[in-house]
Amino acid sequence: MNLKFHNKEIEGILTIIPAREVKFEEEMEHYNFSPAKSLKLKMAMGYNKHCIVEDGVCVSDLLIHGLNHLFDKNLLIKDEIDAMVLVTQSPDYFMPATSNVIQGKLGLKQDMICMDINQGCAGYIIGLIQAFLLLEQEEVNKVLVLNADVLSRKVSKRDRNSNPLIGDGASVTVVKKSKEQNVIYGFIKMDGVGAESIMIPAGGFRTPSTAATAVEDEDRAGNFRSPDNLVMKGDDVFNFVQREVPPMIEHLLEKASCKKEDVDYYMFHQPNRFMLQKLADKLGISYEKMPNNIVANFGNSSGVSIPTNIGFNIGSKLLTEQLNICLAGFGVGLTWASLLMKIGNLRFNEIIKF
Amino acid sequence: MKDKITTILKEIRPEFDFTENVNFIDEGMLDSFDVVTLVTTLDKEYHISIDGLDIVPDNFSSIDSIRALLKKNGVNDES
Numbered sequence: 001m002n003l004k005f006h007n008k009e010i011e012g013i014l015t016i017i018p019a020r021e022v023k024f025e026e027e028m029e030h031y032n033f034s035p036a037k038s039l040k041l042k043m044a045m046g047y048n049k050h051c052i053v054e055d056g057v058c059v060s061d062l063l064i065h066g067l068n069h070l071f072d073k074n075l076l077i078k079d080e081i082d083a084m085v086l087v088t089q090s091p092d093y094f095m096p097a098t099s100n101v102i103q104g105k106l107g108l109k110q111d112m113i114c115m116d117i118n119q120g121c122a123g124y125i126i127g128l129i130q131a132f133l134l135l136e137q138e139e140v141n142k143v144l145v146l147n148a149d150v151l152s153r154k155v156s157k158r159d160r161n162s163n164p165l166i167g168d169g170a171s172v173t174v175v176k177k178s179k180e181q182n183v184i185y186g187f188i189k190m191d192g193v194g195a196e197s198i199m200i201p202a203g204g205f206r207t208p209s210t211a212a213t214a215v216e217d218e219d220r221a222g223n224f225r226s227p228d229n230l231v232m233k234g235d236d237v238f239n240f241v242q243r244e245v246p247p248m249i250e251h252l253l254e255k256a257s258c259k260k261e262d263v264d265y266y267m268f269h270q271p272n273r274f275m276l277q278k279l280a281d282k283l284g285i286s287y288e289k290m291p292n293n294i295v296a297n298f299g300n301s302s303g304v305s306i307p308t309n310i311g312f313n314i315g316s317k318l319l320t321e322q323l324n325i326c327l328a329g330f331g332v333g334l335t336w337a338s339l340l341m342k343i344g345n346l347r348f349n350e351i352i353k354f
Numbered sequence: 355m356k357d358k359i360t361t362i363l364k365e366i367r368p369e370f371d372f373t374e375n376v377n378f379i380d381e382g383m384l385d386s387f388d389v390v391t392l393v394t395t396l397d398k399e400y401h402i403s404i405d406g407l408d409i410v411p412d413n414f415s416s417i418d419s420i421r422a423l424l425k426k427n428g429v430n431d432e433s
Contacts (some may be wrong), residue, residue, distance in 0.1 A: 040366065041387050044394040160387075221385050235386050235411075242406030274390055278406035 002255055003186030005132040009178035012348040015311045016066040016170040017298055018053045019353040024164055031160040032222040046273025050167040050299025052152035058092045059148035060102050062170035065354050075348050083113040085130045086146040087123035087303060121269050121331025123147055123303030125339055131175040145173040149302045154200055156225035162232050165272055167299020171307035184341040185256040187248055194334035197236045202227035241275055244336050246282045256340050264323035266290040270305045303329055311351040318349045355431050359420050362395050379411040389414050402427040
C-alpha cells in the first residue's frame with residue numbers, strides 16, 4: 001500500500017539504552033555448540049555485545065526516564081503533547097495500555113490521546129505513520145512516537161538463534177506539523193500467513209503460561225527454549241526479508257521519483273549484520289549509506305534499532321543538516337514498511353543510558 | 355574449485371567428510387548458521403556477493419550445488 005503525507009516533520013529523537021552490556025563471549029557457555037563454531041557465527045553475524053535491562057525493568061521505566069530527561073532539559077513541554085503512540089510487544093500489562101500508565105505517572109494533561117500498538121521490527125515506521133495520521137486533526141499539533149521493547153526478558157539464554165542478537169531499548173520521537181511544505185512517501189505491507197515466523201507462543205489468552213509452558217525443549221539445531229520464550233524461524237525471516245525488502249525500496253523510490261543516489265542514508269531496522277549487507281548488496285547501496293553496526297554495539301532492539309541507528313551513526317549531523325533519509329522496518333507480523341522523508345535540523349538527537 | 359569448496363566446508367565442520375555423496379543439509383552436516391558462515395567465506399574468497407534469494411538449502415546441499423551457485427556468480431571452475 002502506498003502512503004503519502006504532507007507537511008509533517010520530526011522535531012527530535014531520543015534513544016534510551018540499558019547501561020548493562022553483555023559480551024557475546026560471556027554467554028557462549030550457555031549454547032550447545034563448540035566455542036569455535038560460536039565464534040565463527042559471531043564474525044559472520046556481527047555479534048559483539050548487547051544491551052539488556054536488569055530483571056524487572058519495563059518499557060515504561062525506560063520511557064519515563066527518557067521523557068523526564070527531555071522535560072528537565074526543556075526540550076519538551078508537557079502541555080504541548082497532544083498524543084502518545086507507544087509501539088511495543090512487551091507492554092507492562094495486558095491492560096491498561098502502557099501509554100496510559102506513562103501519562104498518569106508523568107502527570108500529563110487529560111486532553112490527549114494515548115494508544116498502544118502491538119508491532120515489532122516495523123514498529124517505528126508504523127508509529128510514525130500513526131503520528132502523521134493523528135496530526136491531520138486540527139487540535140493535534142505534537143505527537144510522541146514511543147517505541148520500546150524489553151524482549152530480552154522473553155528470550156532463552158540457551159537459544160543461540162535469538163539470545164546473542166536481542167537487545168532492549170526505547171525511543172522518543174517528537175513529530176509535529178511542519179510550517180514548511182513537504183511530502184513524505186510511505187509503503188507498507190503485511191502478511192499474517194507468516195505470523196508464526198517470529199512469535200512468543202505462550203502467555204496470551206490462546207495459550208496461557210503454565211508450569212508446562214515454562215519447560216525448555218531442544219530444537220533440531222541444539223537450541224533450548226520453552227513456549228514462554230520468543231522463537232524465531234531464522235531461515236523463514238531471512239528469505240522473507242531478501243524477497244520483499246529490495247522491491248519495496250525500489251517501489252518507494254519510484255513513487256517518490258527519487259534516484260537511489262539522491263538518498264543520503266538508508267536507516268534500516270537491523271536484525272543482524274549479514275542480513276543488512278545482503279540487502280545493501282542487492283540494492284547496490286554502499287555500507288556507509290546503509291549502516292549495519294547496531295547489533296554489534298547494542299543488539300537488535302526490534303523497531304528501536306532504527307532510532308538507535310540514526311542516533312549512533314548520524315546523531316550530530318542531523319542537528320545541523322537536513323538529509324534525505326529512507327527508513328525501513330521488516331519482521332514480525334510479518335510486516336514490512338518504509339518511509340522516504342527529509343530529516344534534519346533536529347532540536348535533539350542523542351542516545352542516553354538507563 | 356571443488357577442492358577449495360571442500361577445504362572451506364571442512365574448516366566450518368571438521369567432524370564431517372564432505373567428499374561423501376550425501377545431502378549436506380538433510381544429513382545435518384550444515385545447519386543454517388553454517389550456511390551463513392559458508393556464504394560469508396565464499397563471498398570473501400571469490401570477491402562476490404551471493405544474492406540473498408539464493409541462500410536456500412538446495413544451493414548448499416552438495417559440492418555440485420555450491421559449484422553451480424558460484425558459477426552463477428561468475429566464478430570460473432578453475433578458481
